[in-house]
Structure formats: structure tokens, C-alpha cells
Amino acid sequence: MILELATLAPALEPHRQAGRWFVAFSGGLDSTVLLHLLQRFCGEQPAAPPLVAIHVNHTLQAAAADWERHCARVCAALGVPLLQRQVEVDTAGSGTEAAAREARYRVFAATLRAGDVIFLAHHQDDQVETLLLRWLRGAGVRGLQGMPATRPLGTGSLSRPLLAWPRTALEDYAQRQGLEWVEDPSNTDTGFDRNYLRHQVLPLLDRRWPGYRGSVTRSARQLGFAATALDRLLPAPPPCTSRLGDPGVPVASLLQDAGIGWLVLQQWLRDLGLSTPPRAPTAEFLRQLQVAGGSPELAWNGGCLRRFGDAVYLLPPVVEMASTDRGQLAPGAPLALPGAGTLELEPAGDGPGIALGAGEFLAVRGRRGGERCQPLGRAGRQRLKKLLQEAGVPPWWRERLPLLYLGEELVAVADLWLCASPRTLAAGGSGAWRPVWRRNTSASPD
Known part of the structure; x- marks a missing residue:
């Protein structure tokens, strides 16, 4: 399928009533193509929401300032306002890629108001890489759904309208339109798992099974249906709160079969709008809950859980106090x-x-x-x-x-x-x- 404005438009139509459209713009090929398409759409549709680009400078590359200037030039040429944000990436406890992503998404969430949409340029190859990485890391049904086409983010929502197109379709569009973009040298560093898949593993799959992208994404879609059915069938734990209002889940709801307890905990955290903790420490946390007494604790980037009495509660953020x-x-x-x-x-x-x-x-x-x-x-x-x-x-x-x-x-x-x-x-x-x-x-x- 050729990527063109007419073929992309159906993915944009559900967001026509949004307050504002944002596009995450790194200056690379993918986001340059998406920005160009959105700018054309808004130019042809006077009633479309106002379009704004967001560039997040992670300050991780020597050329980061040059990329920022490049993005400013591209947006000026297209007549698209640009928000530039600089972040400090804290890699303690997670890899550079994950930490940069978290910092970037915090900026996006803080920028969106109710009814706003931010568009990200993830494409079919990104989806396949994500699915394979999650599979290699032991993800379950929900993780193997891959990246959703839309989801809530902050008080707004996130959309990935290019998931149906492979990277080659984006390259073709960029060449036909004469677009210019920047290349991140870290994208060729096979020390990163995603780059290793992209440059070493997937070319081998492509030679043997050239249609693997469609097959993998179809499997993800089927797993998505299964996850939806599971959510509907899995009984939600009865709500409870601590004496001071912390949201909690009864311990009894988690003391089932280890797999069921894990699914219940995942669903409860998702309902709170939180990411789920890694499987291994969660399994240990659930094991400790089986032991009478004690106050086991589970901390991860998304929050912290602790047993108190007959329930597990989500703790408020830790703040260091300089004095009383x-x-x-x-x-x-x-x-x-x-x-x-x-x-x-x-x-x-x-x-x-x-x-x-x-x-x-x-x-x-x-x-x-x-x-x-x-x-x-x-x-x-x-x-x-x-x-x-x-x-x-x-x-x-x-x-x-x-x-x-x-x-x-x-x-x-x-x-x-x-x-x-x-x-x-x-x-x-x-x-x-x-x-x-x-x-x-x-x-x-x-």
C-alpha cells in the first residue's frame, strides 16, 4: 500500500473534533513524513484542528542542538508552530532508550489538554520490532498486542496513524516529496537490542519470509482480541482504600493462582492509569504476600505497592523533607x-x-x-x-x-x-x- 494523503486520511478522521493536534517531531525520517502529511491535511481541511510540532531535546547526542535547529527550519518552512523542550534523562534503574522514552512521554502528557491529540510516527516495522522484543522478554497476552493505534495520554490521547505502513513506504513518500531529515547515529549501534533486531535479525527473516510483517501484526491483533475478552471475563477486585484514601486491592484477590493474581494486579494498575511492573519482581512480591505477616513492597518506575493489613496499597510519591x-x-x-x-x-x-x-x-x-x-x-x-x-x-x-x-x-x-x-x-x-x-x-x- 502506497503512503499518500488519501490513504492516511481515514486514520485521521476520528480525531477531527480534537482541540489541538500535536506531532512528535524528532527531525528523523519517520516524524518528518508524518509532519508533512499532517501539514498537507490541515492545509486542505480548513476545519481541521490547529497543528503544532513538539521537539524534545534529550541532550544525549553531540548533534542534539543541530537537530533542534533543523526542526525549527523545517517547521518554519511548513508554517507549523514548534514547541521545543529540553529534558534531562535519568538512566538510573533503566536503559538509556527506556529513560529517554519516559522523559519524552512526560513532556507530551504535560503539554496535552483535555481533547488534544498527539501523533507519533511509529510504523509497521516499529510494531514488529516491539512485538519481537516483548516476546523475547517473556511478555504475556497483553504485551504481545504491540503498540496500540490510540490510547489515553495525560488528559488527552495519543495516536499512531502510520502503523499499517512499513518503513519502505515512508522512505518512498519522502523521496517523492523531496523531504530532508536528520540521521541519528545511534540508530546503527547494534549494542541496542532494537537496532540488533533491525539490522541483524529482521533482514534474515525478510529473505526467508518476506511477508512476516503482516503475519506478525495479524497475530498481535488476534492477541488484542483475546486480551479484550480476558479483561471482560476477569472479575475486577472489590475497591478499597486505606484510612487516608490510598487506592488498594484486597490481598485475597491476589492470593489465587500465581498467573491469575498477576492478571488481577495488572488490570487494577491499568485502571489507575499506571504502567505495570516487571514480571520477575512482581512474582516475588506475590509470593511474599502468601506469607502471613510482613509488609512486602514492590517499587518500579510507575509507582510503589505495599501491603498493609489485608490489602495492597498504591503509595503516594516519596518526597524528602529537609526539616520538620x-x-x-x-x-x-x-x-x-x-x-x-x-x-x-x-x-x-x-x-x-x-x-x-x-x-x-x-x-x-x-x-x-x-x-x-x-x-x-x-x-x-x-x-x-x-x-x-x-x-x-x-x-x-x-x-x-x-x-x-x-x-x-x-x-x-x-x-x-x-x-x-x-x-x-x-x-x-x-x-x-x-x-x-x-x-x-x-x-x-x-
Whole structure:
């Protein structure tokens, strides 16, 4: 099938109502072809969404600045606005390719607004390479579906309209249109698994089975149907949350056959919009769940899971605290708490509250150890540690818990308890305020 605007248009039609169209533009052959096609489509369709190119400079190559300038020249010639973003790629814990991809997709997700679409130039050869790599790494039914043609990304969506065409079709289009592009020298480095497949393995397959691309992608499509059926048949775990709102899944839902437990966990994480952890550490995590007691933990690039009581919870992001001082809290001035959401004061009305005079504020601190509180309406002061344990507050929240002081007197433990004090009033009234803690219980930092 020849790649031309008329043959690509049906893949673009479902996105005609998008707010904006973005195209990921590296300056290479694939993205240059896609940008050129989208620019032509928008030129012929006045009602098409506005088109914007995004170039992400990973600062990994000596020629990165030259590529950036090349992209600017191409976009200027086509009359397409260009967003240029530079990222730092952290390769700790993952390979360079994976880390660069994660950094790039974070930029895309942060750029999209609700209703926006970003187009990526992955083609049929990319799909085949992805499938073979996943197969060699032991992927299951879902992984062997390959890259989806569309999927959510941030508050918008991602589309890959070129998946039906092999790279040769893109090369043919570029030559017919007289396009210019840059070549990334790392694409010939067979030290990378994908490049080894591309340059060493796939040419051998092509000589023996020239139609392998279509066969492999058909298999992926069939596995996609199977995965969809599996999702519909697999019972969803009953929802649960921790005392402070962390999303969780009952341990009992995971203590089935190891394969079923893995599928349930995968489905739950996908429903939360998260990537799934690698198979080997997940298998070990599920094995540890079988052992009574203990708090096994599973951390990966997409988040962190930990058992607490009878459930496994998704932990909030880890944030290092330089000191126990968190700031000051006054009526009408919400306080951002890194890694813990926001804290503010609302009128207490007839309910319990803290009496504050004009100009008074509360000091917000983290735990230092040894704190005591007599919850309003209860007898006797108790150690805060015991109160938290009795209330089932998860361990990962105990150190980031905001404590409210009036002078040196502890008057509130977040919005969990008001501590008995001449300044805490059971009946509230004028000038009384109650703390409200809006916690961040997602896997993303505040």
C-alpha cells in the first residue's frame, strides 16, 4: 500500500473534533513524513484542528542542538508552530532508550489538554520490532498486542496513524516529496537490542519470509482480541482504600493462582492509569504476600505497592523533607505540603474548631517523636504513635503527617484529631476554624 494523503486520511478522521493536534517531531525520517502529511491535511481541511510540532531535546547526542535547529527550519518552512523542550534523562534503574522514552512521554502528557491529540510516527516495522522484543522478554497476552493505534495520554490521547505502513513506504513518500531529515547515529549501534533486531535479525527473516510483517501484526491483533475478552471475563477486585484514601486491592484477590493474581494486579494498575511492573519482581512480591505477616513492597518506575493489613496499597510519591518545619497556616491561605497535598482552615461553624484571634496562625510541623494528644471528647493524653496505630493510619503517612501548633502547643493532628486545649472548642462558633487536609493519594507528585 502506497503512503499518500488519501490513504492516511481515514486514520485521521476520528480525531477531527480534537482541540489541538500535536506531532512528535524528532527531525528523523519517520516524524518528518508524518509532519508533512499532517501539514498537507490541515492545509486542505480548513476545519481541521490547529497543528503544532513538539521537539524534545534529550541532550544525549553531540548533534542534539543541530537537530533542534533543523526542526525549527523545517517547521518554519511548513508554517507549523514548534514547541521545543529540553529534558534531562535519568538512566538510573533503566536503559538509556527506556529513560529517554519516559522523559519524552512526560513532556507530551504535560503539554496535552483535555481533547488534544498527539501523533507519533511509529510504523509497521516499529510494531514488529516491539512485538519481537516483548516476546523475547517473556511478555504475556497483553504485551504481545504491540503498540496500540490510540490510547489515553495525560488528559488527552495519543495516536499512531502510520502503523499499517512499513518503513519502505515512508522512505518512498519522502523521496517523492523531496523531504530532508536528520540521521541519528545511534540508530546503527547494534549494542541496542532494537537496532540488533533491525539490522541483524529482521533482514534474515525478510529473505526467508518476506511477508512476516503482516503475519506478525495479524497475530498481535488476534492477541488484542483475546486480551479484550480476558479483561471482560476477569472479575475486577472489590475497591478499597486505606484510612487516608490510598487506592488498594484486597490481598485475597491476589492470593489465587500465581498467573491469575498477576492478571488481577495488572488490570487494577491499568485502571489507575499506571504502567505495570516487571514480571520477575512482581512474582516475588506475590509470593511474599502468601506469607502471613510482613509488609512486602514492590517499587518500579510507575509507582510503589505495599501491603498493609489485608490489602495492597498504591503509595503516594516519596518526597524528602529537609526539616520538620512545614510552614504557617492561617485562614484564607492554603498551605501546600510536598508529597502530602494541601492543608487549609475552614470555618468550624457549630462543629469542633480551633479558636484563632485576628492575625493568629498555626505553625505546621512534621513529627519529631514523643508527641502526645488528648483527642477532643476523649479522656487522657496518649502518645501520637499509639493513636495512629489504633486508627489504622498507614506507616507511609505517619512521617508526612502535618501537626498543627499554636505556639508550642499541639492543637491538631492534621484533620484527624483536635487535641484538648483551651483553644479547641467542641461547639466551634465565631472565630473557630477546622483544618481540612486534601491529601495527594495518586502516584504523581503534587
